[in-house]
Amino acid sequence: MGRISRTKSYAIASSIVQENQQQTPPSITCTTFNILAPIYKRLNHEDQSCRESDYKACWLTRNQRILDWLLYERSSIICLQEFWIGNDEFVNLYDKRLGDAGYINLKLGRTNNRGDGLLIAVQKEYFTVVNYKELHFNDCGDRVAQLLHLELAFPFSQCQNSDVRHEILIVNTHLLFPHDSSLCLVRLHQVYKILQYVESYQKEYQLKPLPIMLCGDWNGSKRGHVYQFLRSQGFVSSYDAAHHYTDADAHKWVSHRNHLGNICAVDFIWLLNPDKYQKLLKTSWSEAVFGMFKYLLRRASLTERDAFAFLKVDNEDCITYSGFCEALRQLNLIGHCHGLSAEETKDLWVQADINGNGVIDYKEFLQQIWNSTGSDQRDDKNGQHDDEANDSEEDQTIGFNVKSAVFFPPEVEKSRWPEDYSLSDHARLTVVFSPTRMSCHPPK
Numbered sequence: 001m002g003r004i005s006r007t008k009s010y011a012i013a014s015s016i017v018q019e020n021q022q023q024t025p026p027s028i029t030c031t032t033f034n035i036l037a038p039i040y041k042r043l044n045h046e047d048q049s050c051r052e053s054d055y056k057a058c059w060l061t062r063n064q065r066i067l068d069w070l071l072y073e074r075s076s077i078i079c080l081q082e083f084w085i086g087n088d089e090f091v092n093l094y095d096k097r098l099g100d101a102g103y104i105n106l107k108l109g110r111t112n113n114r115g116d117g118l119l120i121a122v123q124k125e126y127f128t129v130v131n132y133k134e135l136h137f138n139d140c141g142d143r144v145a146q147l148l149h150l151e152l153a154f155p156f157s158q159c160q161n162s163d164v165r166h167e168i169l170i171v172n173t174h175l176l177f178p179h180d181s182s183l184c185l186v187r188l189h190q191v192y193k194i195l196q197y198v199e200s201y202q203k204e205y206q207l208k209p210l211p212i213m214l215c216g217d218w219n220g221s222k223r224g225h226v227y228q229f230l231r232s233q234g235f236v237s238s239y240d241a242a243h244h245y246t247d248a249d250a251h252k253w254v255s256h257r258n259h260l261g262n263i264c265a266v267d268f269i270w271l272l273n274p275d276k277y278q279k280l281l282k283t284s285w286s287e288a289v290f291g292m293f294k295y296l297l298r299r300a301s302l303t304e305r306d307a308f309a310f311l312k313v314d315n316e317d318c319i320t321y322s323g324f325c326e327a328l329r330q331l332n333l334i335g336h337c338h339g340l341s342a343e344e345t346k347d348l349w350v351q352a353d354i355n356g357n358g359v360i361d362y363k364e365f366l367q368q369i370w371n372s373t374g375s376d377q378r379d380d381k382n383g384q385h386d387d388e389a390n391d392s393e394e395d396q397t398i399g400f401n402v403k404s405a406v407f408f409p410p411e412v413e414k415s416r417w418p419e420d421y422s423l424s425d426h427a428r429l430t431v432v433f434s435p436t437r438m439s440c441h442p443p444k
Helices: 003-022 056-073 088-100 181-205 225-232 239-241 280-298 305-314 319-329 343-354 362-370 412-415
Strands: 028-034 077-083 104-107 117-123 127-136 144-152 165-176 212-217 268-274 396-408 428-439
Touching: 003 212, 028 056, 028 165, 028 212, 028 268, 056 077, 056 127, 077 165, 077 305, 077 343, 088 225, 088 428, 104 127, 104 144, 104 239, 117 165, 127 181, 127 212, 144 181, 144 396, 165 181, 165 396, 212 362, 239 268, 239 428, 268 396, 268 428, 280 343, 280 362, 305 319, 305 362, 343 362, 396 412
Parallel strands: 028 077, 165 212
Antiparallel strands: 028 428, 077 117, 104 117, 127 144, 144 165, 212 268, 396 428
């Protein structure tokens, strides 16, 4: 790292540490960081087989520096991606240093022995681990996710009574890189599986709504279908909330320089507070898939009338199920191992066929497919909660306000990638949250 960047980073980390110390109760800090597994880090662009994993001194030095920064910031929760779980010495390095600093470490490797995986580390002084679950997507990307159910160990001054829960759900994941357009649906599927799993976990353990944080490398930007899907479920991007950025501000920051040399914003800490009314998950999923459908047709310069004609295929005035399936097949959304299942295709049809008469007319097409995004978007107050609304008779719980959020290196906050940055090909994101009392609402 260059001297200027290092100085800025110490100032950032110092402000986070000071904010933690000054808060009563202390703030919750969360860091997400794709640390670039040594098996993927290329040392010679002319020789693609030359990887850092073959040179112990290189990967050891780089990861000692990563740990130095992590332990200087001492976030309450640390979520790492591309953790080199296939190397015992690497794993022991993180276990020893994080363990000595008071962290509980939970690791999960990708399926089919891909070599890397995920790590969540949480400070013992902040949390008690209630439960830990692992999610295997079992898809072409061998991707996985971690679900951690935590209880805050410190008393929250505004919520001293025993009826108020002090719990939170944390997810850590690394979604598939979309090497071609067909894999965008796989990534959307992965998010759907995560949200289904979180929903089923809450039902299985009869949990009332809790704050949820989704951390990781999402391999998709604010312009993408995954972003819109999560927004439709009420999640807010913590970094954008802290900086008062809107959904349209897709160019304000970056967090990754990929193997093609492109810079993009892919690293997020998503927050869903328990006072948010959630749309039915299946409804959001259908809207997301129809959004992808609309994107593909618009990319082919089709108008809404052209799209309706494309879908109806063999019928004069309406869309039949067979025509619907054929259109999805031509768009490469079904008919292959990465595509929609027969059940999912049928569910989409049921969502679109409002009156259940077995065909979709032009009005239904416009309402349910072409303009499928819901109108209940979203009074999220940039991740801030109004404490004056806390006297409701509804169940009380805690949620979180976004206090601040920073990336390192700081240049990425201006959509620039510094050439002297060598810790990873991703920026590190740290967000400070303050607990607040709020009423919780069950999902719709």
